[in-house]
Amino acid sequence: MQKFKNKVALITGGTSGMGFATAQEFIKEGATVIITGRSKETVDKALSNLGSNAIGLVSNAGKLSDILDLQAQVKIHTDKLDVLFVNAGYGKFASIETADEAHFDELFSVLVKGTFFTVQQMLPIMNAGSSIILNTSFVTGFGIENFSIYSAAKSAVQSFIKTFSSECTVKKIRVNGISPGYIKTNIFNNTGLAPDQIEGAVAGIIPTLPFKRFGEPSEIAKTVAFLASEDASYIHGIEILVDGGLSNTK
Template sequence: MENLKGKVAVVTGGNSGIGKATARLFAERGAQVVITGRRRDAVQTAAAEIGYGVIGLTGDVAELDHHARLVEEIRRRFGGLDIFVANAGVISLAATPDVTVADYDRQFAVNTRGTFFGVQALLPLLRDGGSIVLVGSLAATKVLENHAVYAGTKAALAAFARNWALELKARRIRVNVLSPGPVDTPVVTKLGVSDADRPAFLEAMGEKIPAGRFGDVRELARAALFLVSDESSFVNGTELHVDGGMSLT
């Protein structure tokens, strides 16, 4: 099935995890996909691994110049855009007394400011009837230990989506939030879990999830595909929780 054939899609943070899986699925379904990420080698490797003519562009969504360069590349190569998935994000866990200004500012710069100004920059290129997906987090609606700052950065995205869904109604651009629960991605390693401890960690954490396990990045990719495809044509301004039921616990 090529239900995205002829569409142009941008996926930020598309070099790993949920972003990479989403970019791959979109490309398999016929879209011309552009991925972005901060590390050139990782972006280029991911683009080559995905194939399907995926284009990799390097840049940090926290930097406004990156959005300007992305706009120029999209305009030059394709003339317009149909799908934007704002997936790039960072996380630094700490109890409130231990949060540094640098940690706070970095998380809001990437997760919140980067998303807002990415959408602002790309809107002139986004064709009428297009789709925007903001990748949020379970932490935005469920209190998790040491997640206060990260949760705040992601909670803002739901407010953005609701406002943009109304602001863009005349252009029939739909805006939704994809809210993942625990997913087995490289973030687990970044949180300090070693490769040796990873299986035990995933099993222990899985017991806290009604589904009994962590999510797979491909499951999140399929949810993103639903949100950007015509299958969800009457879904707008909502937050789709893909968390194995963890938000219920």
């Protein structure tokens, strides 16, 4: 039996990587999925691969006016959401000395402000029994050089899991998080690194990973689907690490 028959899921940042894989997983399980992305081009490309049970919206998670308009855009297609996966984002990395205000504001806008206001704006169309999942990162557990701003932003999202879950208990909306390890997505494309630098970074990381491989986006998607499903009906306010054991080895 399909787990999400007649359910509607909104996935922010659903045009590639984990968001796209999660959209595929929910559609496979019977859901209608609404994805967001920053450009019509990326949204349309994803829709052409997801098929007729997907709807696409252009909405920038780093732009408050877009987020304030998102509920109205979603309501054109549905009165209610059963699942909200707040996933849109990317990383940029710089040392304490070289990071500037623009870098700080950019990451905090997309990851912290974006997450907060997306949840705020979607809550009115989420009913009892629905589920919110926030995407954090394994990096919050470590002191990785050049990651200070990205890790701080993801730590704020981690904090939202706790506060949002407390506040949503009365609404019977479960709130949880997923904390991915290194996952094979387009994330490095937003870092400003050249392709050969990305290749070099990936080649340097793989030997440090317990399974000697990056995680697949589908491995995140299946965990998000679990957290959103009835199988997780008593799971609330926690974060699941999907990092192939990396956090255990440091």
